[in-house]
Amino acid sequence: MSHAHTDWIPPRGRWLVAAAGTGLHLCLGTLYAWSFFQKPLVDAYGWNHGEVVWAFSLAIFFLSTGAALGGLLLPRVTPRALAMSGAFLFAIGHLLAAAAVAFRVLPLLWVGYGVCGGLGAGLGYVVPVATVARWFPDRKGFATGMVIMGFGLGALLASKALAPALAALGGGNLAVVFSGFGIFFLLVALPLGARLNRPPDDREERRSWRDLPAELRLANREVWSWRFAILWAVFFCNILAGIMLIGFQSPLLQEVLRAAHPAMNAAELAAAGATLIAGSSVCNGLGRFAWGAASDRFGRANAFRAMLLAQAAIFLGLRFVKSPLLFGLLVGAVLLCYGGGFGVMPAFVMETFGARRMAEIYGAMLTAWGAAGVAGPQIVAWLKDHRPEQAASQVFLLGALLLAAGFVATLLLRNPSNCPLDAAFAAPAPSVSRISRV
Structure with missing residues (x-):
């Protein structure tokens, strides 16, 4: 997409796309608030630090794996489909974590928060920056920087807003906190992902699956x-x-x-x-x-x-x-x-x-x-x-x-x-x- 001509007009609605991308990154970046949960899980359920932190380790591992996979998928699918898939998996991962805590099933915490949540975060991670950049060829640095900042600030949202409010609501019950996170992401992250699409004048063709090997x-x-x-x-x-x-x-x-x-x-x-x-x-x-x-x-x-x-x-x-x-x-x-x-x-x-x-x-x-x-x-x-x-x-x-x-x-x-x-x-x-x- 070129904007070299002086008559280039910015596409309508691009700031909504940028805001949606930043908001989605803000949700996914809540993974960085894991230390808020580490000590309470150890104290309340009798698990040791090594057992509990596997949930976070797996989340980061599958985040990176999902991001690499998303980089290959994005040129071949729509941004909306990939972003919503990632947001849905991320939300389901937190709901599974809530069930794991409620029933004291540690492996389910690893699978839910770590594998499912991490993979969802990774798939959603790649979409906002690449998509928003297409809407802002004239201000790419500012727009992509805003989106990237959102992921870094995710822990702020979790540690000072969502987690304390949900802990107060549930009387400190961590199952309530994880459930609240999952519901919040279903209600907020999914619609934000739905707003991510390519600009109307984007001429880049989708890559063929046959070219991938x-x-x-x-x-x-x-x-x-x-x-x-x-x-x-x-x-x-x-x-x-x-x-x-x-x-x-x-x-x-x-x-x-x-x-x-x-x-x-x-x-x-x-x-x-x-x-x-x-x-x-x-x-x-x-x-x-x-x-x-x-x-x-x-x-x-x-x-x-x-x-x-x-x-x-x-x-x-x-x-x-x-x-x-x-x-x-x-x-x-x-x-x-x-x-x-x-x-x-x-x-x-x-x-x-x-x-x-x-x-x-x-x-x-x-x-x-x-x-x-x-x-x-x-x-x-x-x-x-x-x-x-x-x-x-x-x-x-x-x-x-x-x-x-x-x-x-x-x-x-x-x-x-x-x-x-x-x-x-x-x-x-x-x-x-x-x-x-x-």
Whole structure:
């Protein structure tokens, strides 16, 4: 779709599509509020941290899998169909989680929240950005940035609005909370998904299913290259740091608060944890803008070097922090870098491998998200179950070492200015703001 002519008129209703995409991402991003549920589930049902956190690990794993699958499906189906399918699965996942809690069936929690909810979030994740970008060829950076911000702010919606209100309504019954989430998504996320469609003047033809094997074969050669392996490792380390804190930030803060203020009761501690989740979600969203803009100016590899090195220093510092306020600020700084990785990597992939195979290769890159989503929370859970007194200190030390390893890997990367795989490889490198970030 071109808007080079001066008589180009923006299609009517495009801001409604942008608002719908942002709203859908806001709903799906509530997955990042998992730490709100982690400690209450352990305390109320006698399950240990390792058992409970599998629900979150599976959700992130299947989110990344669903996003990769959605990237292949979107050129072949309508945005509305894919978005509504994802929203429906996401809602059903929460209703299954409610049943799991009500009947104390832990595997059902894994299947419902983890597999079904995660897959639904992944399928819905890819639709808003790609679709909204088509409606805003003249303001693509602003429109897609708004949508991406919505996903980062999902934990704010969950931790400071939905979850507390539903907990109060149900007297703290978590089955009521999960049921309320599921019903809310059926009533809100499904209609939002229904608003996502291509603009009327969109001339791009749907891809044929017969072309899919050939496209995958072409992308597969790059996926097994050393360049992809190094980028994957860097992305994995950056995600791992943030996901370790996202899954347990509320319990970790409550430990710091309990040591500093022994008189605080459980409700006060939970409220403080919810506030941290909300604040860190803002940082997650803002980081996608800030680090994306920084990488435009200073280079993609340099941006990852800065993020990884800064986080390694922060994780070392967290081992000695006794102040709850300072702890919260440092967690926010880590989440700025976590979001930043998702803001920088799409442009890095496009510049390294070319725009033609962007969807397939970036879909494969998202497997780093799934792998980190399993490894990070499980590491923290194992330490909290088996070494509760030293868990926090050892988590931060291990995180610092992994981040340092990621920094070393970035030294093998360069800041690409063009890509020989593109026909127009001599053109200037694209700005992050011009790319439809998945």
